[in-house]
Amino acid sequence: MRIHPLVQTFVCLSALLPALATAGHQVCNGQTVPGNLRRCPDGSMPMYIADMVRPVQPVQRNVTPPGGTSGRETRVPATPASVDALFGVWRTRIPGAVWTSPSGYAGYGWLHVSAGVSVGDLIIKPDGTYVWNSYGGKTGRWTRGNAEYPLVLIDTAENRRWGVALDPRHTGGRDIMVWDGKFYSYDGRR
Secondary structure, three states: OOOOHHHHHHHHHHHHHHHHOOOEEEEEOOEEEOOOOOOOOOOOOOEEEEOOOOOOOOOEEEEOOOOOOOOOOEEEEOOOHHHHOOOEEEEEEEOOEEEEEEOOOOOOEEEEEEOOEEEEEEEEOOOOEEEEOOOOOEEEEEEEOOOOOOEEEEEOOOOEEEEEEEEOOOHHHOEEEEEOOOOOEEEEEO
């Protein structure tokens, strides 16, 4: 039996993902196994399980008000809540699409439906780093963005800056949008 080269590449990369990720573990038949194990004893592939990253409470610092000598201090959070909501594990995917095209028959058209595809977990950590288990795995740092996309993933593998924001259109803001600012976009769900 011949295996398509893309499937073969995906299988090889999926075996490497646990070694690249820093927030998870591998299991074979419900048992935790070392991260470098490529095959389970029964011959199946180990399954990567992402650990849930919980947001830490923002560090607060004392700020002396302008004028400086009033003796009163204000408590200011170090991280805005809009960024805190993005911390954790997100199941990312390329969203599906539906479109029509002319069929050649008067008054009729072809309906095309694309179901989308899962691309891996995006783990955004409060320490300024991320792990994205997509297309061979990516790790890097994130920085603050703007009001529209409050968090930006610095992707040195593809030389992109991915804006990340909560998606208020779906499930009341429990989804995220990931966009490179030009052509490519993903969405994610906890």
